[in-house]
Amino acid sequence: MANKYVTDEVRKQIGMQSEARVVEVERGAIRRFAEAIGDPNPLFNDEAAARRTRFGGMIAPPTFGEFRGLDGGSEWEYFEPIRPGDRISVVSKIADIRESAGRLGAMVFITVETSYTNHYNQLCAVQRSTVIRY
Amino acid sequence: MTKQIYWEDVEAGSEVPALEKNPTTQQLVRYAGASGDFYQIHYDKDFALNNNLPGVILHGALKNGFLGQMMTDFAGDRGWLRKLSVQYRGMDQPGARVVCKGKVVKKYAAGSEHLVDCEIWLENAKGEKTTIGGATVILPSREGERA
Numbered sequence: 001m002a003n004k005y006v007t008d009e010v011r012k013q014i015g016m017q018s019e020a021r022v023v024e025v026e027r028g029a030i031r032r033f034a035e036a037i038g039d040p041n042p043l044f045n046d047e048a049a050a051r052r053t054r055f056g057g058m059i060a061p062p063t064f065g066e067f068r069g070l071d072g073g074s075e076w077e078y079f080e081p082i083r084p085g086d087r088i089s090v091v092s093k094i095a096d097i098r099e100s101a102g103r104l105g106a107m108v109f110i111t112v113e114t115s116y117t118n119h120y121n122q123l124c125a126v127q128r129s130t131v132i133r134y
Numbered sequence: 135m136t137k138q139i140y141w142e143d144v145e146a147g148s149e150v151p152a153l154e155k156n157p158t159t160q161q162l163v164r165y166a167g168a169s170g171d172f173y174q175i176h177y178d179k180d181f182a183l184n185n186n187l188p189g190v191i192l193h194g195a196l197k198n199g200f201l202g203q204m205m206t207d208f209a210g211d212r213g214w215l216r217k218l219s220v221q222y223r224g225m226d227q228p229g230a231r232v233v234c235k236g237k238v239v240k241k242y243a244a245g246s247e248h249l250v251d252c253e254i255w256l257e258n259a260k261g262e263k264t265t266i267g268g269a270t271v272i273l274p275s276r277e278g279e280r281a
Contacts, residue, residue: 029168036168037199038155041206053211062215063195063202075219 004106006099017093023065027084030060037061059083062125065116074129080122087119095128108133138210141241141248141273150236150252153204157192159228165196192226197256197265204234205254209271216249217270224264226256233257236269248275 027047034044042049043059050058059081065088082088095113099106109130116125162176171193174181182190198220205215226232236254243249249272256265 032164033168036161036164037196037203038161039199039203039206041203043206043211055211061199061202062206062218063199075217077217078215 003099005108006097011097013094014097015093017091020089020091023088023090025060025065025082025084025086025088027058030058030064030084033064034061037063055081057083074127077126077128078124079126080118080124082116082118082124086124088124089117089119091115091117102134104134106134138212139208139273141250141275144238144241144250144273146238146241148238150204150208150238150254153200153207153234154231155200155234156231157196157226157228159190162190162192162196162228165193165199169193169195171195187225189227192228192232194220194222194265197222197226197232198267200232200234201236201254201256201265201267201269204236205252205269205271208236208252209273212274214272215269216272218267219269220254220265220267222265224258224262226258226264231259232264247272249273 031045034041039061041061043053043055044061045058047058050056060083062076062078064082092112092114094110096109096111098109100109101107109132111128111130114127114129115123116127117123159177166172166176173193175185175187176190176193179190182188198218201220202215202218205218209215234254234256236252238250239253240251241249242251249270252269252271254267254269255263258264
């Protein structure tokens, strides 16, 4: 069955990506975020204690810097820790657009993949969110 | 810091230590400030009521943050949270206790990494799962310790 909305033309958008947005990670912002969650883990609060761990210093909690908008739920994968002073380059791209027939008619699933890369060009995290359009 | 758990210490079915939270309106304001999510349904009661909500509600991302805390506590300093995914199923309000829970569903090694997959969720006082998700954690192995 041919797709009603997700035509070949629409699928050409797969792979399109945003301009990089650079976010500078401040130590105070990490602390305030951990405090807001109520997370006393010294890795996120206490530089002296965090230095004695294998991380060698404070890092950001995994859910730090989450973005609203696509808040229907998301999936995160973490590779390198995000540290105070990092300049994180955030790039979103359309990873997939597909259509499927549901009870309410055709549904279009758009998967957006956002990558978070530090200023040493190390990939810190990848977030995948899927938005559904009826 | 808490005691480090090792890959050998867990099996499929093992429980992730639960994390209890008692969110307050103050916490929601703090989270709004720290995350930059200033949608008024999280701190302005009149606004929330006018939007057919029972009152202010927790940010979904805050509940994700609670689940993240449970998992980084579980992983310990020597472990690493590799994956975290959540889906929101219901609303939660400040003033009501919520509990993060989880259990190991799979234990495996991939390359040099020792991993466990967990099923995680956040429960309200009625025992309803208002957020569900999954997590993958790399744990240190005692094998590696001896090597």
